[in-house]
Amino acid sequence: MIHLPVLITDLGLILAAAGITTLLFKRIKQPLVLGYILAGLMVGPHIKFIPTVTDNASIHIWAEIGVIFLLFSLGLEFSFKKLVKVGGSASITAIVEVVFMLLIGFMAGLAMGWSTMDSIFLGGILSVSSTTIIIRAFEELGVKHKKFAGLVFGVLIVEDLVAILLLVLLSTLAVSQQFAGADMLVSILKLCFFLVLWFIGGIFLVPTFLKATKKLMNDETMLIVSIALCLLMVLLAVKVGFSPALGAFIMGSILAETTQAERIEHLTKSVKDLFAAIFFVSVGMMIDPGILIDYAVPILVITVATVLGKFLSSGMGALLSGQPLKTSVQTGLSLAQIGEFSFIIATLGLTLKVTSDFLYPIAVAVSAITTFTTPYLIKASEPFYLFLERTLPKRWVEAINRYSSSTAGITTLSDWKVLLKSYTFNTIIHSVIIIAIVFLGSRYLQPFITKNIINGNNGIIISLILTLFFMTPFLWALAIRKIEKKAYSHLWLNKKYTRGPLVALEVLRISLALFFVGFLIYQFYSTWIAVVIAIVLMIVGMFIFSRKLQGFYNKMESRFLLNLNAREAQNAQPEILPWDTHLAELIVAPESALVGKTLIELSIREKYGVNIALIERGKIMIPTPGRDERLYPNDKVLVIGTDNQLAAIKELFEGAKEEIAEESSFPKKDMTLQKIVINSSSPVYLQSIRSSGIREKTQGLVVGIERKGERILNPDSNLIFENEDIVWIVGNSKKVPDLLK
Template identity: 50%
Template sequence: MHHLPQLITDLTLILAVAAIMTLIFKALKQPLVLGYIIAGVIVSANFSWFPSISDAQTENIKVLSEIGIIFLLFSLGLEFSFKKLAQVGGSSSVSAFVEAIGMSALGYGAGQLLGWSTMDSIYLGAALAVSSTTIILKAVEELGLKKKKFAGLVFGILIVEDLITIAILVLLTTLSVSQQVNGIELLLSVGKLIFFLILWFVAGIFFIPTILKKTRNLMNDETLLVVSIAMCLVMVYLAAGAGFSYALGAFVMGSLLAETTKAERIEHLVKPVKDLFGAIFFVSVGMMIDLKMIGEYAIPILLITVVCIVGKVITTGIGAFISGNSLKVSLQTGMSLAQIGEFSFIIAMLGTTLNATSAFLYPIIVAVSGVTTFTTPYLIKASSPFYDWIDKRMPERWRKSLTRYSSEATTITATSDFHQVVKSFVVNVLLFSVIIGALVFLSATYILPWVNEHTSYAIGRITVTLFTLAAMAPFLWGLIVRNERNESFVKIYSIQKYRSPIWVMRGIKLGLAVFSIVFLFNRFFSISVALSAAVIILFVFVFFRKKIQEQYDRIENRFIRNLNDRELQAELKQLEIQASKRNVALAPWDAHMTTFEVLPETSIIGKTLEELKWREVVGVNVAMIKRGQVTITTPTRYDRIYPGDKLYIICTDAQEKKMNAILRADKKLLEKQHDAEVELDKFTVEHDSPFINKSIRDSGIRTITNGLVVGIERDGERILNPESSMIFAEGDVVWIVGEKKLIDSIN
């Protein structure tokens, strides 16, 4: 008989018991996660009534369970998507952060009350801070509540919690290594995390969708599975090399692939692999449970379970309520999230792996998860009757106050153009600073040593410096001008009082650009050489600004196209379905759909598609126009183009370049707008005024002042937004918004 490796024997035992427990728990309509954990308890060395895994093989099982964590986080990233985070809204974000902070504090307090060490208490708080996405989604779906209002809020909170979980893992890793709370060190860790997340996101969105599109003809299911898993493991390696948890790398790559057109297909292919290794992970969780220890810590388990259920109901409910939801929705949300699950296991396992926590913490977390998982469906079902019970006994004065607060909290206030400009400035500086810093670091750390091996010392430094500077050039240009190419900036710049802050922001951006050039040259040369080079390079940039602008536009267009490709393809399929019903040919085979945003400064504003003749001149088809909340599908030749429109155009790569040139802002319009200063002013219609006895329309005042009459005071009466047919009379006080110089000319 051939010798069978012990690992195969152990896997046979693990999967056989897991399969039996899966069938049992499926029949009982209970979460399969608990079945896997019980299977782990049965096959562990702590359970003497059944064949167990040998101690010598536990390390192999541990490695397989870590692979399970990788695939769990990878699959979570595939379902996550950075766009989903932007779409869940402020209510979900506020609720999730209030819950995470509140439960971390309650968990830490409970640990201290039980006399535990500081690290045990911190890990307990972190484990209680997040809920189980898998268990909650399953429970809500089985109860038929997915379309309820609170369910949407719950799903949004779970998305934000996924990101919080990653942040917790990173911070706990840093904290466990240092074994002390160091505010500066934690702040540096957060900064490092933000730096790498931005870098990985930008690089991933730029390269990964392009690679998948270029190789789409070679991608069958087998190849795509291997490629996607390889990408996952490469990012795991990079994350570990950067000093982060390997789980972070898996999550990041999953979220990057979630933005591609292959996301659903990859998720489908990876699911069996995730289920297999996920089962091994949860079985390994059960193998670490000592039933005797659970009996010994029954009172802490009971206390922590109560803290978990009551604390999550209160903290999540408060977060949901203060963010503008009704008391009923807030209570239902809190009672739906009152448990912990697989991510709490991962957090607890991190403490065990790093030897940062005591041995009893892990089985306690698993036991609390088991109890709260069983209570989840019952809490969700009881949330509505519980609210009715509270509502009947609530004083009327309280009810009115709570209703009034909820109504006021949901009031939406428009963000001013200046706030938009400031926000764009911050994002612009952060994004391009990260990219430029990464290019300098990579050139100095990796490229320079290689070049020095193959060339002389001086030639190597000059070559690497020029190469890095060429790579930095488009991003330096983007740092300086990127956030000034939008409607909000043009509006703000035309108002005199905002020009000083804008020039301050411009000074900061220019200063960062100069600093980046000096920093690059100073890595390879003296500071005097670096300062002299910075001055020379600025003049070179001005001379070659058009070439640099074109290069930056190409990079930005590819990034935006890759970022929106998944949604664009979905909309294109929908349009193709609609077109096929009408027997309309939508696009040539080599075309793709691209979005273009219409700037207010373009020369096409107000023109119809018939007047523009894009189909005849360029050969493109306008498939759809999005105008705010209005969508115009397959627009007719009579539809006009307005500022802010998002055009969905089907074109080839060559046609796309032509459309970029057509839709570029008109420099003359920009210069005219920059020179204009808009203000609200008034003038009185005298007896000799050229406007007297003329209607607003016939007076030509709109053309003269390039403005708008917004009000008229006549005989003590104020008329707001007067009709254009209204006749000016002597003594009228006319309020007008327009260009200051032109208004002054009629006063």
């Protein structure tokens, strides 16, 4: 008789239960994650009247694989360039929310008499919102075109990175079992070091490898290579003391910068869905219904703390970042839930045996409740804003509007800010690379050479020379490379009091490079004479071969930037007007009534109050199109209007998929919404909008003017610019600031 392994039986049972519950949850239009958890509860050890899983150890291994692929998938959607582009509003909102929820969770745990470690993990569980649930709710409610959705997506991107940091810090805390500030600082510095190193190395190597093998990559090969790269980074992360989830997330974010990102995401989706289903089922298997009954009151308390805490913290964060009251309220109520990262943090506590058994099912129960409430909270956000606007003192609302408007203008960087920012990045990046080379040379290269090629002192010398050779281009870039020449020359020539600080900066750069050389030599020889000799030789060599080093470094930098920018850069959600006007992208459907008509025939601005800022037709860009321009099928149109205006005009596009500018691959001409303040020295002062040449100079449209507290949306072209007019222009971001000169 053929014996069927228990693992196969268990997998069949898990997938059968998951399949039935997901069909049910699809039918009742609820998130599939909840269906998986329910399936796990049914086949878990706590319910006896149906077949249950017997080999829990193997299922936990499959679940860990599920976490790896779940984080790999999140990394593919993350992208470091997206993080850079989310802007200050999303970053401030996310940081305020995470900090406040950590405190709220910790204080709530202590207030209920829980242990310190349970309270800390509760704070971590409550601090991260659910990307999956929010995206699903936005799609079902049809609010992705609204301006607050762009801010929410930006917050989720920042939260992904914060969650990874939390995993590392909580792991360190769980192992040390004490609040050692030094250990925490070391863990943070170690994480930052490896994040920078992996990102630089990954962007330099992985896209190059994918380009070189592009002709050999069919779908099957690409799938295998992608999973192999993911698991290799997982091994590397574990090797240096981090969790497998971190390695998977990092490789996903590296691949997200390549031209193959969408293809990899499509190919790995089925694998991710399968293993993620097993992970969420395993989450349900660990729930004891008896605990949920015993801890009904804490579940209710934590649910209320989650909804109110996230609404207040993210809403206040959005207000502090300069968002209007309406956007802040909508953002706060959209983020009021916990999800997949919370499960991973709760699983970490159980795996490390530092949290109580009741914490995990409580987290799952709170997630289930807040998942159900999320769509209703999003629906209620606008009516609740209108209620607040009527209820709050009028001077408060006016003060919030003034603050929001004052933070939305064009900011100019001084030469010092530009220079210091570039010097900081240059120092951090090259220091990380040099330190990595030093440790690779001393801990791996030198033992390999002395053991397998030449032993003794000769082997040490060869290892040292090779390590110095690899370090030299980066030492040159750290110490000698000219950075921001324009800003540097302005400061040197025009500011007689700045030469001293500039000289000090250069001395600091050179001293740091010399320190790294001495640090390297000290790894091989403990005599200072050898260190001094090597430093002198290095200085002489760098000056003699400066041009060759510059050429070699420029080639490496060009390759890195080429790989980094190979995928079309995605525009961040632009800064928004205080009266709810913002940019969005619409696609003209082939069956749309707009097809073939000119803009003057459509009269979109006159009928709906919506401006068309740009049309993308294949590879052709048409910024601020003229009145005789026609719309054709599949044109991508960048429009500007209020939420209600965009909702109305969306129907004209007949099912066209709108995408928020942050997520779209266009425009490629830097079309953004910007604010300028007119004064008596402005070139356009006392000129009309038409005669000012704004359309010709900036490829832009004047979409709003604020004059003495009065707001004029879509002003007439004959309107004259006056002193202290606040003018909102959608146009080329590189040309609009010229109007300030």
